[in-house]
Amino acid sequence: MSARLKGTARHNMDAKGRLSIPAKMRDGIGKEFVVTRGLEKCLYVYSLESWDVFTEKLDALGDSKANVRTVKRFFQANAEDCELDAQGRTLIPPELRKMAGLEKEVVIVGNGNKLEIWSAEEWDKLSGSEEMSSENIQSILDNSDFDF
Numbered sequence: 145m146s147a148r149l150k151g152t153a154r155h156n157m158d159a160k161g162r163l164s165i166p167a168k169m170r171d172g173i174g175k176e177f178v179v180t181r182g183l184e185k186c187l188y189v190y191s192l193e194s195w196d197v198f199t200e201k202l203d204a205l206g207d208s209k210a211n212v213r214t215v216k217r218f219f220q221a222n223a224e225d226c227e228l229d230a231q232g233r234t235l236i237p238p239e240l241r242k243m244a245g246l247e248k249e250v251v252i253v254g255n256g257n258k259l260e261i262w263s264a265e266e267w268d269k270l271s272g273s274e275e276m277s278s279e280n281i282q283s284i285l286d287n288s289d290f291d292f
Contacts, residue, residue, distance in 0.1 A: 148172070148254075148256055148257070149169060149172040149173070149254030149255060149256060149257070149258065149259055150254040150255075150256075151166075151168060151169070151253075151254045152251060152252070152253050152254070153166040153168075153169070153251070153252045154249060154250070154251050154252075154264060155249075155250055155252060156248050156249055156250070157236065157241075157246060157247070157248055157249075157250055160235065161235055161236050161237075161238060161241055161246075162229075162233045162234065162235050162236075163233060163234055163235075163236055163250060163252075163261070164231065164232055164233045165228060165232055165233070165234060165252065165259075166252065167232065169252065169254060169259060170228065170232060172191065172254070172259075173189055173190070173191045173259060174191045174192060174193075175227055175228050176192055176225065176226070176227045176228075177189055177190060177191050177192060177195070177225075177226055177227070177234075178190045178192065178195040178223050178224070178225060178226070179223070179224050179226050179234075179236065179237070179240055179261075180219050180220070180222050180223040180224070180240075181218065181219065181222035181240065181243050181244075182244070182260055182261075184266075184270065185243075185244055185245060185262075185263075185266050186244055186253075186260045186261060186262045186266065186267075187236070187240055187243070187244045187246075187260065187261040188219075188258045188259070188260060189226075189258055189259035189260070189261060190257070190258050194257045194258060195223075197257070198219075198257075199220065202215070202216050202219065202220070222239075222240065222243070224237045224240060236261070244261065244262070244263060244266075245263045245265075245266060246261065246263050247263065249263070249264035250262060250263060250264060251263075251264050251267035253267070
């Protein structure tokens with residue numbers, strides 16, 4: 145299994161759409177990886193191993209229900225194979241940049257089995273929101289089976 149991805153880093157994407165992935169996160173995704181549309185106006189970055197696990201779970205859902213086919217299309221139709229260059233940068237495909245509203249400053253967030261790439265503006269809105277408040281997180285945990 146791939147390394148658990150964690151942490152947050154702010155980076156500037158260059159005019160060509162190249163983004164430097166922090167060294168501490170590169171090991172978790174490998175030299176080649178998959179970038180796809182994520183939820184909440186961000187992109188998801190999966191190592192090839194994690195992408196295989198994710199798509200196996202999607203495939204296990206079958207194809208008989210329209211909403212399942214829609215979910216599968218959401219992630220797989222927007223997936224692009226990417227790789228790191230010698231400087232640890234990757235080119236974020238233009239259509240994916242557009243979907244996530246990525247322009248210059250981005251935030252890369254480690255989230256367990258994947259990275260998330262956010263526009264700095266969207267990340268700042270989310271991280272300062274009520275949704276991310278410690279009180280809301282506590283409420284979610286109180287209503288789950290999670291114990292720590």
